[in-house]
Amino acid sequence: MAVHTTRxxxxxxxxxxxxxxxxxxxxxxQAIVVQGLQPGGQLTITTDVENYPGFRDVIQGPWLMxxxxxxxxxxxxxxxxxxxxxxxxxxxxxxxxRGDSGDEYVGDVLVIATGAQAKWLGVxxxxxxxxKGVSACATCDGFFYRGKKVAVIGxxxxxxxxxxxxxxxxxxxxxxxxxxxxxxxxxxxxxxxxHPKISVLWNQRVDEFLGDPMGGxxxxxxxxxxxxxxxxxxxxxxxxxxxxxxxxxxLFKGKLEMDDSGYLVVEPGTPKxxxxxxxxxxxxxxxxxxxxxxxxxxxxxxxxxxERFLATLEFVRHEAAQAAE
Numbered sequence: 001m002a003v004h005t006t007r008x009x010x011x012x013x014x015x016x017x018x019x020x021x022x023x024x025x026x027x028x029x030q031a032i033v034v035q036g037l038q039p040g041g042q043l044t045i046t047t048d049v050e051n052y053p054g055f056r057d058v059i060q061g062p063w064l065m066x067x068x069x070x071x072x073x074x075x076x077x078x079x080x081x082x083x084x085x086x087x088x089x090x091x092x093x094x095x096x097x098r099g100d101s102g103d104e105y106v107g108d109v110l111v112i113a114t115g116a117q118a119k120w121l122g123v124x125x126x127x128x129x130x131x132k133g134v135s136a137c138a139t140c141d142g143f144f145y146r147g148k149k150v151a152v153i154g155x156x157x158x159x160x161x162x163x164x165x166x167x168x169x170x171x172x173x174x175x176x177x178x179x180x181x182x183x184x185x186x187x188x189x190x191x192x193x194x195h196p197k198i199s200v201l202w203n204q205r206v207d208e209f210l211g212d213p214m215g216g217x218x219x220x221x222x223x224x225x226x227x228x229x230x231x232x233x234x235x236x237x238x239x240x241x242x243x244x245x246x247x248x249x250x251l252f253k254g255k256l257e258m259d260d261s262g263y264l265v266v267e268p269g270t271p272k273x274x275x276x277x278x279x280x281x282x283x284x285x286x287x288x289x290x291x292x293x294x295x296x297x298x299x300x301x302x303x304x305x306x307e308r309f310l311a312t313l314e315f316v317r318h319e320a321a322q323a324a325e
Contacts (some may be wrong), residue, residue: 001102004080006032008306009097009107011084012248014041015292016282017113018068018077019299020306024111025076027307032078034097034105039081040065041115042283043292048131050143052292064292080105087251093277093313108313109277109306112256112264113299114248116283116290120241121153125209133218134209136241138162139291142169145238151176151221153206154242160184160192162242167197174198174236178205178226201234203227209239247284256280263287271302277309 008029010017017033024031038044043061050058073079082099087110089095095110118136120126126134135141138152142165150170152163155177163175175192180202182189192198201223208222210233220235247263249256257265257274264280266272271279279302282295 001104003104003106004032004078005094005106006030006078007108007310008032008111008303009095009105009109010034010111010113011087011097011251012036012041012113012115012282012284013039013069013079014043014065014113014115014282014295015068016115016284016295016299016302017041017111018065018072019296020111020113020279020281020303021072021077021299022068022075023300023303024306025072027303029109029303029307029310030076030078031072032080032105032107033072034080034082034084034099036083036114038115040069041295042117048141048144049292051140084251087255089255089275089278092275095278109279109309111271111299111302111306112252112273112278112280112284113282113295113302114251114284115295116245116247116263116287118241119244119246121206121243123206123208125211126241128213129209129211129218132213133211133237134239134241137290138165138240138242141238141240142166145169147171148237149235150174150238150240151234151236152240152242153177154244155179155181156183156242156244157185157188158244159242160188162240163198164188164191164195166240167195170238171197174201174234176201176204176206176221176223176234179203204232204234206239207231245283245287245290247287249284259287261287271298271305277306277313279306 008024008031013035021031086098097105149172204223210220211218264285281298281302
């Protein structure tokens with residue numbers, strides 16, 4: 001077992017974690033990034049990226065994350081191929097984390113950038129057609145379905161917001177819900193029902209995504225009526241699964257404050273958690289925007305606040321040492 005010590009320990013290697021690493025390493029905090037089960041985060045399973053600033057042409061998600069990692073390493077970040085299985089933050093700084101390799105990581109500050117994963121239906125065709133007509137983010141991918149017939153699957157706030165957003169690109173948006181009423185807030189429902197471009201299919205469960213992943217992509221959905229059991233097919237070129245996200249916060253249950261959905265709670269306008277010296281950035285604390293650029297922004301914020309925390313900590317330690325002399 002090896003022990004790796006640093007001033008800044010970062011768990012997670014998506015846009016938030018790598019942005020924190022770039023700022024932290026440049027500030028001399030000797031950043032260590034523990035990459036986790038999905039190095040690079042969700043962008044590594046995203047194909048076309050057209051909304052990240054600085055790139056005129058469409059870029060590929062995996063390439064963007066490779067460039068971010070290379071930039072982080074170039075300025076001095078150490079990348080560790082490990083997955084954290086336990087953290088000890090109860091005693092304050094320094095914070096300790098244990099990887100499944102058996103190695104221990106010790107940091108004066110801890111930046112949590114473990115992200116969140118979209119919840120999927122788990123039905124045939126969903127995985128093979130992902131990025132080829134099936135998506136979990138209308139804001140990310142809606143632009144690619146301009147003028148096409150699209151469907152949104154779900155009944156909560158996220159689903160209704162996705163459907164409303166897609167009307168910017170499509171004149172034919174259908175919300176598909178397995179019940180006969182929506183869970184979304186009433187004001188969102190009112191906007192949905194009043195919109196001329198949106199229709200609703202009630203009591204329908206998606207049983208399969210149809211199409212050819214090697215050819216034209218998604219062609220439609222196989223639906224099951226939840227009341228009668230009758231099967232039908234719904235033709236569309238784009239389908240957006242909007243049944244929620246699951247933040248990767250299992251490690252921190254009982255250790256950090258979370259909201260009812262499991263997202264880490266931070267001080268408004270900052271990445272500061274309820275434990276001094278522990279910062280959260282990216283989708284693990286953001287259930288509203290969930291964009292690569294906003295994740296990167298909060299990663300920058302976490303590094304800047306971490307630097308200020310360390311400066312204050314060193315001043316306090318210096319004053320205590322002088323008083324003891």
